[in-house]
Amino acid sequence: MKIIHFCLSCFYIDNYRYQENELVREHVAAGHDVLVVASTETYVDNMSLGYVQAGEYMGSDGAKVIRLPYTGPFPFFIKKKLRMHTGVADILRKFSPEVIVFHGLCGWELRSVAKYKRDNPHIRLYVDSHEDANNSATGTLSKILHRFYYRPIIRSALSSMDKVLCISLETIDFCRKQYGIDPEQMEFFPLGGYIADDEAYQANRTQGRVAHAIEDGQTVFLQSGKFDSKKKLIESLTAFSATRSEDFRFLIVGRVHESIEAQVTQLSAADPRIRFLGWKTADELYVLLCAADVYIQPGSQSATMQMSLCARRPVIIADVPSHQPFVKGNGWKVSNQDQLTSAFKAIDRDPSVLGEMSQRSLEIASDLLDYRRMAKRLLV
Structure with a gap:
């Protein structure tokens, strides 16, 4: 056509x-x-x-x-x-x-x-x-x-x-x-994403974890974007630092606006589990999402949330109407600092919950976010 x-x-x-x-x-x-x-x-x-x-x-x-x-x-x-x-x-x-x-x-x-x-x-x-x-x-x-x-x-x-x-x-x-x-x-x-098959997903996950020295048993949280105050990175890092697990890691991917740069630097320096990886291409970000265990987005909206679901990630995201179709047994919707902190602590108590949530994210993505299916929709 x-x-x-x-x-x-x-x-x-x-x-x-x-x-x-x-x-x-x-x-x-x-x-x-x-x-x-x-x-x-x-x-x-x-x-x-x-x-x-x-x-x-x-x-x-x-x-x-x-x-x-x-x-x-x-x-x-x-x-x-x-x-x-x-x-x-x-x-x-x-x-x-x-x-x-x-x-x-x-x-x-x-x-x-x-x-x-x-x-x-x-x-x-x-x-x-x-x-x-x-x-x-x-x-x-x-x-x-x-x-x-x-x-x-x-x-x-x-x-x-x-x-x-x-x-x-x-x-x-x-x-x-x-x-x-x-x-x-x-x-x-909705905005969609690429959904890898099991073999490609596992290859991406292994590649990403090896490249960033992530060990078996470690739980990786990832937040990405062009960070200003609306993205609530400061709030995420504060909530993360309230946990004490030595097996937790927090990866920051993107660019930090100068308005919050000093605070981000201070929080990162105070917690060695936090790492800033800088800007990544879309393909590099997708590999990192596969390598991570939880995607974080408590602030303003971003298409990376949909990408994270396609990468099978459980999510901690803002409780706004647009997110309602995407959080159903695969994560937490949060609207304040207490709820954000509680989500981190729930994972700290029992990281095993993430396995089932990962499968649920895949199911939601397959149903709503597969660009191959969406592209075909436009032809009828």
Whole structure:
């Protein structure tokens, strides 16, 4: 089949494992003719979001990528919010897709793909949404954009969409309230991950534990991300240090913001069981997740949580609505420091509970998060 992934309302980053990358990769692997049409927004030097030149090239996920510049008679900081691009209609006409996946509800070119769908009603048009009350319509300008710009665009295109695919329960609620989308037109379509078979999983686990000198019988906790106060790394380290098991280890993977760097350094220096590993690629992080025993995420949300379930990890994560489908007998939901500390202490008392929880995480991931299955869903 001929499939276009539009990443004009979001960034598209080569050599990463975000949802957009994974779905493109799975469609290419299945033998489909795949095209990615993206904005110029991406990561620059793997450090922070920035912008690259417009152009065409073969992307790291195996599909041709066309990057389109923002257009319009406005300053750049306005153009990147309006998300208007020249050439979308021509690309659609020349490529003649059978399936369109438009990533992100909020962008002008949603009108272009909706018109193409109206002119070609036999094709499938899926639009995914990552928006929720935590990341969208939070500031004054953002509220104005969502209410008076994005909402009318979305409303005008709704009748052309086959489904609005929402990455979380909070996203479903936000789309209903903010854009007036009928719940029957939405579908839960979470961020997913790669699920290794038993042999590959065990190989990853062995590789990771050997590489980091983790001994048999040691229980490894892992927290990853770009750490600021919202990630609650300080709270995790404080709770971990309240345990005394010599067989416990805590691995920190990522980058620490200067606002909390001194506290993290102090807590790490006071407990030799804590190790900071720095930034890792997505593939390196996956191996580390397989090597660990518990994934920690008591603060703001991250796609690494889904990756951890795919790596069979029990979890200690924030008690928020979006996490409800993912914690069912495979870990702890926590909403304050006492609950976080209690979760660590429960494992300290009986680490054997993690074996059954690991199997349960695998079952949840297989049911909800397998990108191979999710990519096939987009073809019907």
